[in-house]
Amino acid sequence: MSDPLDTIAGWIAEHAAIPLLWHLGLMQWEDLAYGWALFAVYGAVQVALMYAICLPLERFFPIEHWPDHRVEWTDMFYTILARVGILPLFTFVLFFRVQAAFSGLLADHDLVAPTLERAIPALFGHPVPTFILYALILDFADYWRHRLSHRFRWWYALHALHHAQRQMTFWSDDRNHLLDDLIAALWFGVIALAIGVAPLQFPVLVLVLRFLESLSHANTRLSFGWLGDRLLISPRFHRAHHAIRAAGAKSCNYGAVFPFWDMLFGTADFTATPGMTGDPKADEALASGSYLAQQWAGLRGFLHALGVMEHSQ
Amino acid sequence: MRWMTLSLVLFSVILFSLASTAARAQGLAFVIDSGAAAISVVDVASAREIRRVPVLREPHHMALTPDHRFLLIGDTAGNELIFLDPVSGGVARRIPMPDPYQLQFSPDGKTLVVTELARNRVDIYDAGSYHLRFRLALGSFPSHINFSPDSKTAFVTLQQSNQLVAIATGSGDVRWKIDIGDTPAGVLWLDGRVLVAVMGRDGLAVVNPANGAIERRVATGRGAHNLFLSPDGRTLYVANRVDGTIAVLDPKTLVVQREISLPGGPDDLDFAPDGKLWVTRRFAHSVAVLDPASGKYEIIEVGRSPHGIWLNTHDHLPRAVAGAPAGHS
Numbered sequence: 001m002s003d004p005l006d007t008i009a010g011w012i013a014e015h016a017a018i019p020l021l022w023h024l025g026l027m028q029w030e031d032l033a034y035g036w037a038l039f040a041v042y043g044a045v046q047v048a049l050m051y052a053i054c055l056p057l058e059r060f061f062p063i064e065h066w067p068d069h070r071v072e073w074t075d076m077f078y079t080i081l082a083r084v085g086i087l088p089l090f091t092f093v094l095f096f097r098v099q100a101a102f103s104g105l106l107a108d109h110d111l112v113a114p115t116l117e118r119a120i121p122a123l124f125g126h127p128v129p130t131f132i133l134y135a136l137i138l139d140f141a142d143y144w145r146h147r148l149s150h151r152f153r154w155w156y157a158l159h160a161l162h163h164a165q166r167q168m169t170f171w172s173d174d175r176n177h178l179l180d181d182l183i184a185a186l187w188f189g190v191i192a193l194a195i196g197v198a199p200l201q202f203p204v205l206v207l208v209l210r211f212l213e214s215l216s217h218a219n220t221r222l223s224f225g226w227l228g229d230r231l232l233i234s235p236r237f238h239r240a241h242h243a244i245r246a247a248g249a250k251s252c253n254y255g256a257v258f259p260f261w262d263m264l265f266g267t268a269d270f271t272a273t274p275g276m277t278g279d280p281k282a283d284e285a286l287a288s289g290s291y292l293a294q295q296w297a298g299l300r301g302f303l304h305a306l307g308v309m310e311h312s313q
Numbered sequence: 314m315r316w317m318t319l320s321l322v323l324f325s326v327i328l329f330s331l332a333s334t335a336a337r338a339q340g341l342a343f344v345i346d347s348g349a350a351a352i353s354v355v356d357v358a359s360a361r362e363i364r365r366v367p368v369l370r371e372p373h374h375m376a377l378t379p380d381h382r383f384l385l386i387g388d389t390a391g392n393e394l395i396f397l398d399p400v401s402g403g404v405a406r407r408i409p410m411p412d413p414y415q416l417q418f419s420p421d422g423k424t425l426v427v428t429e430l431a432r433n434r435v436d437i438y439d440a441g442s443y444h445l446r447f448r449l450a451l452g453s454f455p456s457h458i459n460f461s462p463d464s465k466t467a468f469v470t471l472q473q474s475n476q477l478v479a480i481a482t483g484s485g486d487v488r489w490k491i492d493i494g495d496t497p498a499g500v501l502w503l504d505g506r507v508l509v510a511v512m513g514r515d516g517l518a519v520v521n522p523a524n525g526a527i528e529r530r531v532a533t534g535r536g537a538h539n540l541f542l543s544p545d546g547r548t549l550y551v552a553n554r555v556d557g558t559i560a561v562l563d564p565k566t567l568v569v570q571r572e573i574s575l576p577g578g579p580d581d582l583d584f585a586p587d588g589k590l591w592v593t594r595r596f597a598h599s600v601a602v603l604d605p606a607s608g609k610y611e612i613i614e615v616g617r618s619p620h621g622i623w624l625n626t627h628d629h630l631p632r633a634v635a636g637a638p639a640g641h642s
């Protein structure tokens with residue numbers, strides 16, 4: 001699977017990104033341009049895979065029926081922006097800089113930046129178990145980030161954007177406020193530095209995980225069965241998190257890929273019957289506004305929760 | 314009788330191991346797959362990848378130790394220096410080292426210069442002990458390295474500062490630093506001059522090593538990235554990243570004699586005993602085995618983003634078993 005995708009990414013780097021950088025006088029970033037091309041190509045495959053698998057599921061085994069699908073276009077825009085577009089490029093440059101500065105600072109004191117493989121040498125040269133361990137740690141961190149984002153009023157004001165969608169589909173995974181994305185990036189950044197994550201080393205596996213996250217938002221009856229639901233998060237499990245009664249501080253099923261953390265910390269609910277989603281308390285602009293209207297409404301709610309801005313009607 | 318059988322067996326075992334060592338000593342190429350966290354070991358004779366040595370994160374370049382015992386591989390994001398057996402390809406040792414991007418030993422074998430591209434340091438180590446003598450912050454994205462033949466000066470390109478710096482290896486002092494053009498990359502001492510491939514432009518800058526004066530510029534192709542002198546000293550090759558070509562130059566006059574089309578982002582190259590060039594193609598996860606006479610090439614698939622390449626077939630290597638010299642044609 002990886003070779004043809006690498007070839008396409010290479011083609012984009014060679015024929016589009018690198019000539020552009022050359023004309024702009026930015027050739028020092030050519031290595032990063034190739035990394036971005038890889039990211040974008042794998043992102044495009046994620047989107048294509050989502051489309052090919054989730055669309056039939058939503059068509060033939062839906063939970064909800066809607067008269068029109070206009071509000072889904074915004075979610076589609078979020079997805080493209082997050083998986084193929086500008087956001088990964090930005091994260092890349094930033095993370096590259098921060099990681100180099102961090103490992104350099106350690107090196108100046110004769111220390112070496114930590115990695116899981118150095119802590120557990122047996123992992124070395126075994127990409128699949130290495131990746132699974134990295135994924136478990138990051139997923140655990142994400143559980144707590146997500147759970148806390150429901151706990152604090154200012155944070156949930158941003159996260160409400162994700163919950164406001166009443167027509168939740170496989171496109172809804174990436175609908176997040178930019179500030180919420182930034183907090184998540186910093187959160188992951190710190191963990192990633194502590195365990196030495198190397199995302200480009202496992203592009204196919206990252207692709208699979210991102211696909212699962214999209215699938216978990218799909219408007220479909222699909223569950224993975226009694227055991228399967230307890231091993232990987234299914235659409236049924238995550239829909240309970242998006243249920244109207246679960247919006248805000250008293251929610252359940254915070255996990256993204258693995259349900260273990262919810263089971264371990266007592267927040268799992270496998271019994272809920274799949275139904276409608278949304279956050280009735282959220283500003284209507286968060287639900288049905290344009291991309292910019294959603295971002296603005298999220299920012300307003302955030303500032304209001306902090307007491308910086310008065311509530312205006 | 315038993316002794317005779319035993320010695321016969323022993324003798325054949327020794328012969329066999331000698332023969333296999335000789336065979337392997339003739340023919341491995343080491344290709345650093347910077348995007349796959351691995352070293353591809355390629356059998357030169359069959360032009361096929363036979364093994365992949367995993368490393369931690371993101372290796373880019375390598376250097377043979379002056380005693381030819383180890384091939385050193387720098388893992389930048391992994392912050393490690395890996396000691397590889399240049400005959401078998403086995404990993405002998407790894408030591409922590411911050412962000413080793415390019416690494417090169419001085420001609421006298423006493424100094425190792427390592428650039429930390431991502432965090433803007435140039436490190437000067439003792440070649441024998443790997444003890445750090447100087448860590449210098451000279452500019453942004455220090456990259457390629459070369460030396461004066463007397464080993465007293467190291468030349469380093471600063472890719473983001475657009476500069477070339479000359480460093481006294483003994484004291485760590487900067488002799489001079491000049492603006493050289495957009496994104497300078499490969500650097501090579503040639504006949505009393507320093508040649509620099511200027512990747513943001515379309516060719517080489519010729520620099521006077523005494524004072525850093527730029528004497529002339531030579532167009533070779535867009536994105537001139539790195540330059541290599543053939544083992545017989547008669548040909549200079551320049552890999553042009555953006556144009557996807559290898560320019561063939563006369564090293565005396567620096568006149569471009571030919572341009573060979575080689576798409577896929579040509580980067581580093583090494584010379585095989587049969588006169589062919591083994592060129593890494595950064596964007597095409599492969600190595601091109603190029604016949605410079607005909608311009609034709611064959612492709613060997615390797616891992617993602619192959620960068621540094623080195624063949625253990627060079628005839629100055631003492632590890633090549635006597636009686637079976639590698640030799641260049």
Ligand SMILES: [Zn+2]
Pocket residue numbers: 146150159162163241
């Ligand atoms: Zn939530």
Ligand SMILES: [Zn+2]
Pocket residue numbers: 162173217238242
């Ligand atoms: Zn969700």
